[in-house]
Amino acid sequence: MPIPHPDGDYAITTMYSVPDDAWYLELDQVSGQRTLVLAIVPDEDPGREPTVCLTPGKDDHDIPYAVMRWFMDQVDAEIRNSRGWMTLRPEVVDVIRGLRQEHLGVIADEHLPPVLAELRAAVPGADLADVMLHAFGRGPDGRIL
Incomplete structure (x- = not known):
């Protein structure tokens, strides 16, 4: 419209x-x-x-x-x-871009736990909220924002 x-x-x-x-x-x-x-x-x-x-x-x-x-x-x-999200640190931008390309900005609830576990191991805790928000539109707890 x-x-x-x-x-x-x-x-x-x-x-x-x-x-x-x-x-x-x-x-x-x-x-x-x-x-x-x-x-x-x-x-x-x-x-x-x-x-x-x-x-x-x-x-x-x-x-x-x-x-x-x-x-x-x-x-x-x-x-x-x-x-x-592109103004974040380059390593965070790379993670977000990779997730957006792999998951096309959407992730089903049943696929979230393993991806979240991988992110927690690979991304500093301070960056997890930004990564989840910009990759999936979700908070670090998996809730849709």
Whole structure:
């Protein structure tokens, strides 16, 4: 569902591309039903940076500063939400990335005990909560957050 800008002339559509492992945020002109700006936020590979692209079109379109600022604030929030774990220590990032690739961000309750036991042996206790949260959306006790 698009997020409308308060003035009603623009909206943001957010979608996830599985093949790209990235979130796509589109700034759309509502009346013209066209995408003006596209932001791509990869969420699996720390080596890939977010990008913002102006979409080509027949007509130039002036985007009001307040609208562009609103869009970039939404992009910034998506970057923080989906890439926040990438700012952790490199060895923790490697563990999280490996778990996300192996389990695709989800783990069934019956598979959790052996994985949790391996993590407790391999990851310092201070990092266990971050690893569980960012790999599975769970706390160190296995509860879904």
